């Protein structure tokens with residue numbers, strides 16, 4: 100279990116002064132969990148990962164791994180391994196030697212190392228590549244070597260910093276499935292950093308959504324998708340309509356959010372409508388039709404209607420509907 | 432790149448090396464097989480006398496007796512050159528590593544400091560060490576004024592002072608190539624090694640050292656060759672008491688007027704260096720080194 104308690108990290112640089120990369124972050128990551136840190140670029144994801152790995156020290160707060168405060172514990176004394184964003188494979192060693200590196204440092208016997216390296220090569224499906232150099236592998240293969248190297252010493256936690264970002268879409272989808280399989284098979288806690296919300300939703304047991312050094316919401320993918328606690332989370336995860344409460348006649352509500360797929364569109368004179376508007380754009384994408392609707396104060400709404408076949412055209416006045424349980428009222 | 436262009440671009444270098452290196456080397460090679468005349472030139476016919484002189488001394492009656500005098504000088508020179516190289520490495524590697532670890536602006540400043548000695552003439556810099564080390568020099572006077580010593584310490588005119596002078600002269604030649612190889616090393620490799628349970632020493636041994644090695648080899652070559660033939664530090668700081676091969680060669684061309692023997696010695700030094708280069712390039716692929 101990893102407990103992050105009120106951790107802040109302030110960087111002081113000569114040219115820009117101080118940067119608060121993390122502000123009072125608290126979260127708990129359970130054993131055997133696939134936990135994802137999700138947020139836009141620069142929100143402090145890497146910093147948090149590096150704090151857990153021991154490459155940085157918190158400015159304030161404490162981090163406990165399996166109940167032990169790890170302050171002052173250097174990376175090589177933590178049972179935590181990292182898959183670096185750039186892979187950081189040793190260029191002067193072969194793939195086999197790369198994977199064996201951690202095991203040699205832990206003073207495993209030669210025989211045990213041989214067995215383990217073989218096991219890891221087959222786990223990441225790179226049998227027969229052992230004698231090659233890192234430079235002779237494709238990006239996806241290097242990424243799998245980095246994974247094998249980090250998993251070989253049986254760490255209790257694996258940290259992954261955007262491990263898939265350098266891969267093309269197809270390879271990325273494949274690796275997502277493979278990462279998930281590895282996590283299930285090894286039972287190791289995975290902490291993944293990504294700014295790709297789809298990746299986070301697809302792979303994680305739980306997600307922490309971060310913005311500007313703060314953790315905004317932590318929860319299971321479905322909960323975060325269905326129940327965002329602020330506009331940022333609603334907008335960052337999937338697509339969201341953000342409608343000012345005043346527009347719906349609710350003076351004490353700041354924002355109401357609804358997913359586009361929960362919105363239905365009716366003719367302009369339909370009764371019991373939530374609100375009226377004008378279609379500004381219609382996009383037919385096969386199973387669904389996307390409507391871009393302008394409300395009377397200029398707010399834009401998006402509706403994703405199943406099997407609608409383009410019932411309404413641009414410039415047509417329409418009404419917008421959604422069930423009560425589909426909306427969430429947000430304070431900020 | 433096409434052939435013509437390649438030729439055109441390397442032509443100046445080829446010309447320069449031919450005129451200022453290969454031709455003099457050839458002249459030395461030819462001279463080494465001739466006989467010195469008493470006016471300081473060389474005459475025919477071709478002999479091996481100069482090389483024989485290396486190992487044998489001519490007795491009064493004209494017979495040759497085996498002598499290790501010159502061999503000993505050569506051996507001492509090689510030992511001193513090796514020691515210089517090793518010490519430069521011991522100093523240069525940590526310095527280069529330290530500089531690599533600094534921020535970009537600090538790096539520039541530190542590199543500037545490393546190259547600063549090049550701004551001042553080597554003769555002057557070496558002579559400064561005489562002023563520092565001699566009996567009335569900076570160190571001895573300071574120690575005496577502090578009451579730490581009565582008689583001055585013999586700091587100058589020994590092997591130690593020669594070594595000091597050589598290391599002092601050559602250490603930048605180790606720092607710079609090592610710096611340039613380490614600069615290109617991804618610092619995340621070091622973090623990765625740390626992450627995989629390597630302590631500081633293991634990180635050095637398993638990651639930094641292998642990656643720094645091309646720079647080390649380049650530095651060693653840059654230092655060993657000139658250190659072997661140098662005569663400035665040995666003359667000024669060694670007092671010329673014990674001969675080294677550089678001074679010996681220099682003597683042959685000046686006071687001794689034995690150009691043939693001087694050439695033979697020069698050829699021998701050059702051959703040693705070239706042989707070392709070939710052996711080390713076989714082992715380390717020096718061709719890949721960029722300085």
Ligand SMILES: Nc1ncnc2c1ncn2[C@@H]1O[C@H](COP(=O)(O)OP(=O)(O)OP(=O)(O)O)[C@@H](O)[C@H]1O
Nearest residue numbers: 110112118120139140141142143144145146147294
């Ligand atoms: N060593 C450092 N010195 C100064 N500022 C830093 C340092 N490392 C990170 N920062 C700053 O801290 C903030 C968070 O950086 P971090 O690398 O954690 O972001 P991130 O969420 O990983 O972003 P990305 O998705 O782009 O990788 C940024 O504003 C960054 O500029």
Ligand SMILES: [Mg+2]
Nearest residue numbers: 144145146260
């Ligand atoms: Mg990052």
